Amino acid sequence: MSEEAGGREHAHLDEVGEAARRAEHLRAVGRLDDAERVARAGLTADPDDPRLLGALSAVLLNAQRHEEGLAAADAAVAALPDGERGHRLRALHLSMLGRHEEAVQAGYRCVTLLPEEPAAATGYARTLQRAGRLGDALRVAQRVVELAPDAADSHLLLADIASDMPDPRSRAVARRAYEQTLRLDPENAAARHDLAVLDAVGHRPARALRGLIEAGRMDPAEPTTIRTVAAVLWQLSWRLRIWLLVATIGQIAAAQTVTGSRIAAAVVLAASAGLGLLTLRDLPRQALPVVRGAIRTDRALTATYLALAYCVLVYVLILVSGFGFMAVTVWVVLIGLGWLALIIRIFRRRR
Amino acid sequence: MSTDAPDPLLTSLLAAVDAAPDDVPLRLHVAELLLARGRGAEALQHCSRALTAAPGDPPARGLLRRGTAALAAPQSPQSRPPAVPPAAPAAGGTERPPARPDFDWRQAEEDVADVPQLEPAFVEEAGDPVVEDVLHAAPTVRLADVGGMEQVKQRLELSFLGPMRNPEMAKAFGKGLAGGLLLYGPPGCGKTFLARAVAGELGAGFSEVGISDVLDMWMGRSERNLAEIFRVARRKAPHVLFLDEIDALGQKRSHLTHSAGLRNVVNQLLTEMDSLSGKNDGVFVLGATNHPWDIDSALRRPGRFDRMLLVLPPDEPAREAILRHNLHKRPIEGIDLGKLVKATDGYSGADLAHLCDTAAERALADSVRTGRVRPLTTKDVLTAAREVQPSTGPWFATARNVALFGNSDGSYDELAAYLKKNRKL
Ligand SMILES: Nc1ncnc2c1ncn2[C@@H]1O[C@H](COP(=O)(O)OP(=O)(O)O)[C@@H](O)[C@H]1O
Ligand SMILES: [Mg+2]
Secondary structure (H helix, E strand, O other), X not given: OOHHHHHHHHHXXXXXXXHHHHHHHHHHOOOHHHHHHHHHXXXXXXXXXXXXHHHHHHHHHHOOOHHHHHHHHHHHHHHOOOOHHHHHHHHHHHHHOOOHHHHHHHHHHHHHHOOOOHHHHHHHHHHHHHOOOHHHHHHHHHHHHHHOOOOHHHHHHHHHHHHOXXXXXXXXXXXXXXXXXXXXXXXXXXXXXXHHHHHHHOOOXXXXXXXXXXXXXXXXXXXXXXXXXXHHHHHHHHHHHHHHHHHHHHHHHOOOOHHHHHHHHHHHXXXXXXXHXXXXXXXXXXXXXXXXXXXXXXXXXXXXXXXXHHHHHHHHHHHHHOOXXXXXXXXXXXXXXXXXXXXXXXXXXXX | OOOOOOOHHHHXXXXXXXXXXXXXXXXXXXXXHHHHXXXXXXXXXXXXXXXXXXXOOHHHHHHHHHHHHHHHOOOOOOOOOOOOOOOOHHHHHOOOOOOOOOOOHHHHHHHHHOOOOOOOOEHHHOOOOXXXXXXXXXXXXXXXXXXXXXXXXXXXXXXXXXXXXXXXXXXXXXXXXXXXXXXXXXXXXXXXXXXXXXXXXXXXXXXXXXXXXXXXXXXXXXXXXXXXXXXXXXXXXXXXXXXXXXXXXXEOHHXXXXXXXXXXXXXXXXXXXXXXXXXXXXXXXXXXXXXXXXXXXXXXXXXOOOEEEEOOOOOHHHHHHHHHHHHOOXXXXXXXXXXXXXXXXXOOHHHHHHHHHHHHHHHHHHHHHHOOOXXXXXXXXXXXXXXXXXXXXXXXXXXXXXXXXXXXXXXXXXXXXXXXXXXXX
C-alpha cells in the first residue's frame, strides 16, 4: 500500500470513528432520530464497521425497535466475532423479542469474552432476569456489584432483580440495594420510584406516596410515576372501603335513637379524620395536586373517590339530622364500588 | 433520450405494474425511471396512483414533489417540444398546442388563469390583487414576520431587546444586559423561528450555537470551544448568544454517568454563565429547548437561565400568518383563512406547514389525473386537518406530569396555568 493510500485509509477510519462517537453522544442525550441518522450515514461509507453497527443497534435498543436492532447487532457480530458489545446488544434485543434461550446464550458469550467487565455481566443478568431465571440473575448481579461497587447502576440492577422475587428475604435485599443506589446517586429517580413500589407492596401507602412524589420531582417527565401514584390510591381506597364497611355496621346498630345515631356518626367522622391524618401526616405540600391529578387520570378512580366522598357526606348528614338508617346507602354505594372494581379488573386483565 | 425510443427495462417494468397495480414500491420505481428519462407527466400519474393506493406514503410524496419541481422548471424535461420557447409563454394563451405528449404544468396554469370565475386567492382580500408581499421569504426574518404571540414578543423586548437598544438607560435602571432566558414549549411552535427573528433585529449583535456546533464540541475539543464562543460574545458586547436545543448541551449530569466528556461540557457551560452574571459584561444568553426538565437543574439557578418563557402552539394571528406563508406561493382559490384558523387550534407551526403540503399534494394529484390545474381550496386543507392530528399531544402529556411533580418552585407556573385553562391539568 502506498503511503498516500495509507493516509487516506487512516483519515477514513477517523471519520467512521467520529460518526460512531457522534451517534453515541446523540443517543446519550436522547436524540434518537439524529443518532440513527448519523449512524446510518456513516454506514453508507463503511457498511461493516462494528462501532457504527454497534452504535446503530444501541440507538434502536433505546427506540425499542428490536427487529432492526437485532439485525444491526448480528452484523456487528459478523464484522467482529469476538467483540463483546455486539453479543451484548444481540442478547438484549433477543431478550426484548422474547427469544430468551438465544438471548441467554448470547449473554453468556459476553461474560466469557470479558469476565471482568461489569457491562458484560449486566447484560447477562438482564437476559437471565427476563428469561425468568431470577436466582441465576441475582447471582450474576451480585458479581456486577463486586466488579463495580461504586457504581449506582450495579446496585440498581441487584435491587431490580431481587425485587422481582417473591420471598421476603429478597425483598429486604432489594430494599438495601435501592438505598445503596440512592446513597451513591441521590437523584436516581428510578431507584426512588422502585423503592416506593416496594413500600406500596409492603402496605405502606403513605410512605409510597411520599417516595413517588420525590421520584416525580427528580424526573418529572417519567410517565410511569403518575400511574404508580394511581395504583397506590387504589390501594388506599380499599382501606377506606373496609373502614367504612365496619363503621356502617356500628352506625346501624346505634340507629335506634336520634342521639345514638348522632353520637355514632360523630365517632365515625372523628375516627376517620384521625386515621386520615395519621396516614397522610407527613406528606409534602405537593401531595395534594399530585393526588388530585392522579385521581383525574383514571375515570374509575375518579368515580371511586367521588363515591367515597359521598359516603363521608352521608355521615355528616346523619350527624346533622340524627337519621341513622341513612347509613344503609353507604352500603349500597360500597357494593356498587365492589362491582365496579370487579368489572374493571376483568376488563383490564383482558387488555 | 426521446420518449418513443425503445427501452426494454422500462417496457417490462410497465408491464409488471399493469400486472400488479397495487404494488406501491414497484410503481414508485417505475415513476422514478420515468422521471429520470424526462417523462415527468407519466411519472406524476404513477405517483398519484401510488398515493391513492397508499395515502401519505412518504417516498411517494417525495417523488411527487420532485416530479412537480421538474415540471415547474422551464427547461428541465428534455422531451419538451422546442417549438414553445419558454421566453414567450403568453403567446400560447388562446391557442392550445394540438398534441401534448407531456403534461405542461405552466401551460395548464395559464389555461386556468383566464377562467373568469376564479376567485381571489384570499377571501377577505377581495379586490386586492397583490398577496405576494404579505409574507415574502426575505433572507432574514424580523420580529414583525412572527405572527401573533404578542406576549412572547413583549417578554423578549423587556428582557433584552430593550436593553440592547438603550444600554445606557438600562444600566441607569440597574437592568444591565445580563443573565439568560430559556424559551421552552412543544416542538415546531416557533422557538427557533423567534430566535432567528431576534437575530434579524439585532444583526451582528446576535450569534447562534446549534446542535451541530454542540456535537463538534463533544468531539474532544469541546470545552475550549465553549470558552471560545463566550469569549467572542464578550468581545462583541452588547451581544445575545443563542443556544438552540440546549438540552443537548446542558443535560442533567446525573443522566451522563457514562460520559465524562459530556459532563465536562455541562460544567463548562455553568462556569461560563456564572462568569457572565457576575461581571455584567453585556452578554445575554437566550436558550431554547423542548425539554427544559431534562436540563441540569444547576443551569436554572439564579444568574443562569433563571427566567423561562413558554412558547405555546401558535395563537390565531400566528396561525393566520403561518397558513398565509405556506399557501401564498401555491395555486389557491377562495381560501377562507378565518375558517382554517378556527379549525386548527392546537396545531404547531410545523403541523400547519405539513397540512398545507398534504392539501397541495391532494390538489396536485387531482390536477395530474385530470390534466387540468385544480387550485387548492379551503376544503383540501380542512380535509388534511381531519387526517393529520396536532403533533403536540405527547409533549403536553409529559408537560402535565411536569406541572404536577416538578413545579414546587413555581418555575412552571405559566405552563400549569395554560394547562388548567385548557382543562388538561
Ligand atoms: N408565530 C409564527 N409566525 C410565523 N411562522 C411560525 C410561527 N411559529 C412557528 N412558525 C413556523 O413554524 C416552523 C417551526 O418552528 P420552529 O421554530 O422550528 O419550532 P421549534 O424551534 O419550536 O421546534 C417555523 O419554520 C416557522 O415557519
Ligand atoms: Mg427548534
